[in-house]
Amino acid sequence: MVKKQRAPRATKLSRKDNREKEEEVSRKLQERIDAYDPVADEKSISQFSDLPITEGTLKGLKEASFVSLTDVQKKTIPIALKGEDLLGTAKTGSGKTLAFLIPTIEILVKNKITEFDGLAALIVSPTRELAVQIFEVLTKIGKYNSFSAGLVTGGKDLKYEKERVSKMNVLVGTPGRISQHLNETVGMETSNLQVLVLDEADRCLDMGFKKQIDNIIGHLPPTRQTLLFSATQSDSVKDLARLSLTNPKRVGVSSDQEVATPDSLEQFYIRIPLDEKLDVLWSFIKSHLKSKILVFFSSSKQVQYAYESFRTLQPGISLLKLYGRHKQTSRLETTVKFSNAQYACLFATDIVARGIDFPAIDWVVQVDCPEDAATYVHRVGRAARFGRQGKSLLMLLPTEEEGMLKRLNNNKIEPKLMNIKQKNKKSIRPQLQSLCFKDPLMKNLGQRAFISYYRAVYVQKDKDIFKVEELPSEKYAASLGLPGAPKIKIKGGNAGKEKKNASRKLMELEKANDDGEIQNGDDSKVRTKYDRMFERQNQTVLSEHYLNMTGNNGKESDEEDDFMTVKRKDHQIIEEELPDLSAPVSKRSAKKALSKKASSASKGNATKLKFDDDGVAHAIYELEDEEDFKKGGDAKDQKAAFVSRETEVMNEADLDDKETAKQKRQEKKRKRKEVEKQAREGFEEDSDDYEDNDVDLERDMQYSSESSDDEPEVKKPKWFETNDKKTKKSRDEIIEIDEPETLEDLESLTARLLNG
Structure with a gap:
């Protein structure tokens, strides 16, 4: 071994x-x-x-x-x-x-x-x-x-x-x-x-x-x-x-504010009115379908409107959108799609203006003017990266041209003026108007895009370039397909940002000093939080109703003695929308409405409803909040009390039902005895009414069970029967009948013809 x-x-x-x-x-x-x-x-x-x-x-x-x-x-x-x-x-x-x-x-x-x-x-x-x-x-x-x-x-x-x-x-x-x-x-x-x-x-x-x-x-x-x-x-x-x-x-760069663009980038700009921007953008995309295009807007609402409207009109190229309020997964998915695409058009905000490397972008189009030269450089820098070729196009309003070109020239950036051929320009204004007219959501997007653009221009620091008062609002609204310019209410601007980041305590103290919450002197008055609440003009849900009730809605009430005044408003009533509350005409409809089977669908329990401020009915438990429920005590005790209460109600209902059923049985028995007595005595008057004793007796019993409190209805002769003996004798000679409506009528007619 x-x-x-x-x-x-x-x-x-x-x-x-x-x-x-x-x-x-x-x-x-x-x-x-x-x-x-x-x-x-x-x-x-x-x-x-x-x-x-x-x-x-x-x-x-x-x-x-x-x-x-x-x-x-x-x-x-x-x-x-x-x-x-x-x-x-x-x-x-x-x-x-x-x-x-x-x-x-x-x-x-x-x-x-x-x-x-x-x-x-x-x-x-x-x-x-x-x-x-x-x-x-x-x-x-x-x-x-x-x-x-x-x-x-x-x-x-x-x-x-x-x-x-x-x-x-x-x-x-x-x-x-x-x-x-x-x-x-x-x-x-x-x-x-x-x-x-x-x-x-x-x-x-x-x-x-x-x-x-x-x-x-x-x-x-x-x-x-x-x-x-x-x-x-x-x-x-x-x-x-x-x-x-x-x-x-x-x-790197030695001077303080100097910025530079890639050497391989060709830069152009066009002078264009505000109401022609979307037309020019559409025409540009249609003429560059074999290109990779990145389009910059100043706000996310403009990105959404341009993307939704252009996607509906289908320019013939893949469209994508990217802005800050997208979900993270959607933003990454869009970034990957645009990076891998050969030909595509991406509508975006400045969120992708810095550092993002999209391969082989052919054109960078700036629909809205950048806030400064540095933003311009970062936008156009998405093209011509690492020595590749690229082009950029900047759309400038007549009021923006001089100031923006001056700032670009100070940074050694000189874009060339590009002239647009009118034959290549196509207007999409009628299509946008049709979209906004047919789709309320598209109209809402257009209104929000309009407002967001004005707000973006208003908050810019360089007022020599961005002049919001010179913008043609009606023409711009029409270019978006809107019937008119929306009302714009802009608060704060740059001051709004500072106010947002300021100390809340300091703001409250300043407001107290400015408003004079506690005023000294002869007219001293302590203003409570309810006074301040009703003075807020934006709280229309509460303050407007309060002012209408007290009669102080901007005017002094003439009648000071009235404690409360309610102004009635006439509402238009549309007859077609009212529910049908008329009683049923036919016996069949009445029988269906009063049938036990139909009423058992609700289990015999009425549902108590409560109406909210908008007039919508709700079950009581839907409007009951958690605090109200806790006031009633423990949940198990409330459940036991509810079950006990409902049990007593059901027991009382059972006794009433048994008593009603007993009375119906007695009434049915009494009528049956009366009919049998009349049959034994052989009254000739009623012989015709009771030819078929079994069938008619059963119908009488059924009727008596349904309406025990009323007197029995006198039975009417059917369409083939008559009480007139003279007419009965001559019926062999002339027969006048109505068209049978039911199978029972048809069987009776057949039997009569066979016996006759």
């Missing part, structure tokens, strides 16, 4: 060798990073393989088809790899996503972050779509690394995220949801955070996320590395940089 020798323990040796090999590779990479000179070595690198990054990241980049470096990536990645804070600005579509994702991955690898080390990198983006795009790129290039990554955005299951977010090494999300997790989620530890990335920081601040970003920065350790990327360097971005960055390296 030969014993097998044990194999040498190669596992431990191989693990040790691998660890030493990894440390050697990491040491060499760090030496390359330390020796890198961003100014001298910038021209020597052109591909990702020239960067001092790990093999796993290079493999992920290669499989995702990322080979060559862009300008912003050449400048930012080596600086970020050195561990320095970075403030980067660059053209839209220049590859900023990889500029912060590659350093993030490399820093985690360098610090040997594992799944047990908690949160090590935090990436904040302004919109859900951009966060999803960043997360998808991260999973592609970081697939050969061992750390975990998660995505948190609004619109998803918060409880599901809380259970898993504390186990993530890299977290990508929107400011609101990340701030919420930092405040609420148990176990979300940030003491080990290595990198913070703020993508599209200017957009985050413009969208009102300043408080959330300040809250996020307040939860993070000061020893972290921060990468801040923005398309522009506004004052708010500089303030944020001072708060969150330590001795940052600035990369």
Whole structure:
């Protein structure tokens, strides 16, 4: 027997060798990073393989088809790899996503972050779509690394995220949801955070996320590395940089407000009246059916109306819509559809104006003027990305042309004027008018689109461009298919936003001082909350009724002695809509109405109803709220009392029913005795009425059982019977009969003819 020798323990040796090999590779990479000179070595690198990054990241980049470096990536990645804070600005579509994702991955690898080390990198983006795009790129290039990554955005299951977010090494999300997790989620530890990335920081601040970003920065350790990327360097971005960055390296555009568009983008604009915008948009789409088009509107209501109306008219191209109030699943589905489509048209708001990479967009059409040059750059930046060709078209009103072109020229943007050929222009105003006339929902959408456009123009800060008082309201309403311009009531504007974010306590104190809730002097009066409630003009449901009852609806009542006055209003009565309350004419209808079978459908129990304020009938329990029910005591006791009460009622009803049945039986028996007595005495007068004793007796009994309180009805002769003996003698000579109506009449006629 030969014993097998044990194999040498190669596992431990191989693990040790691998660890030493990894440390050697990491040491060499760090030496390359330390020796890198961003100014001298910038021209020597052109591909990702020239960067001092790990093999796993290079493999992920290669499989995702990322080979060559862009300008912003050449400048930012080596600086970020050195561990320095970075403030980067660059053209839209220049590859900023990889500029912060590659350093993030490399820093985690360098610090040997594992799944047990908690949160090590935090990436904040302004919109859900951009966060999803960043997360998808991260999973592609970081697939050969061992750390975990998660995505948190609004619109998803918060409880599901809380259970898993504390186990993530890299977290990508929107400011609101990340701030919420930092405040609420148990176990979300940030003491080990290595990198913070703020993508599209200017957009985050413009969208009102300043408080959330300040809250996020307040939860993070000061020893972290921060990468801040923005398309522009506004004052708010500089303030944020001072708060969150330590001795940052600035990369990108040097001037304060300078922005740039891609070189491969062709830019055009047209001068157009407001009431012709939809006609021109329709004509443009019809003439570019083999293109991928992105159309920007200023509000979501305009997006909805344009999408629904154009979809009904069917231009011949796939139509999509995307705006902020969509559900998260619908927004992602639309984004994927438009990205994968070859020819399609997407109606959208500025929610997709930043950072979103839609492949191969041919045209970007701006139906509504952007609020500033930066918004214009971000919109047109969806086309001509990464060196591809693209075109943009801007629609300007005559009142907007001069001011907007001046601001674009200040940023070295000079779009060319495009002339529209009248033969290519087609009006869809009659079709829109027909849609609004036939469909009330479409009309409502048009009215809301009209109001939202005026509100969007009204709240703009640059009043030299946006002049709401010069807009042709009636013409614009007609172009939307509306019969007239809706009434517009705009409150606040920009002041409304400030008021919304102001302290409620301070507002209450200011209101108390302004209104003089407690007035001093001779006319001192304490105003109660009921006084303030009835003074609210928007509470028409209550205050209008109250004023009508008291007679103080804007006028002093002449009759001061009247305690209460009610003004009657005459209502038009339509006879056709009134219910038929006439009594049944025929015996059959009367019998059906009084039958026991029909009345048993309601179980013999009457239903007590109560009418609400709108005059709609409800069962009592429907209008009874929870507090009223609790006042009655315990539910079981109420149930027992109800059952006992109903049992007594049913017992009394049973006694009445038994007594009624007994009287009916006695009456039936009395009538039967009387008939039998008459038959024995042989009255000749009634012989004809009782030729068929069994049948007629049964009918008499049935009738007596149905109406026991009334006198028995004298039986009328049937159509073939007569009491006139003379007529009876001559019936053999002339027979006059009516047409039989029932089977019984037909059988009687047949028997008579056979016997005769």
